Amino acid sequence: MGLGPLEIGLIILAILLLFGYKKLPDASRSLGRSLRIFKGEMKGMKEDDVRTRDAATTTPVRGEIVAPASAPSDELNTRLQDEARAAEVRAAELRARADQARTTDGPR
Incomplete structure (x- = not known):
C-alpha cells in the first residue's frame, strides 16, 4: 500500500x-x-x-590527584548549605545597615 x-x-x-x-x-x-x-x-x-x-x-598521570566522579557527600552538602545561609544573613545585615544609614543621613 x-x-x-x-x-x-x-x-x-x-x-x-x-x-x-x-x-x-x-x-x-x-x-x-x-x-x-x-x-x-x-x-x-x-x-x-x-x-x-x-x-x-582517561587514566590520570602518575602523581596527579583526581577528584572522585561521584556526587558530593552529605557532609559537604550540609556545610555548603550552612555557608550559604550565613552569607544570606550577612547580606541581610549589610542591607539593613545601608538602609539605616540612608534614613539617618536624610536628604541634603
Whole structure:
C-alpha cells in the first residue's frame, strides 16, 4: 500500500489550498532552517557525549590527584548549605545597615 501519483497530487493540491502559493517558499525556508538548527544541536550533543565519555575513561598521570566522579557527600552538602545561609544573613545585615544609614543621613 503505497502512495500513488493521484494521492500525491491530492496532497500537494490540499497544501496549496491551505497555505497558498505565496507562503509556501517562506514556510519551506523556515522548515529548512529549523531542520538545520536541529541537526546542528544533535551533532553538538553527540560530540559532548563523546567528550564526556573520553574524559571519564582517561587514566590520570602518575602523581596527579583526581577528584572522585561521584556526587558530593552529605557532609559537604550540609556545610555548603550552612555557608550559604550565613552569607544570606550577612547580606541581610549589610542591607539593613545601608538602609539605616540612608534614613539617618536624610536628604541634603
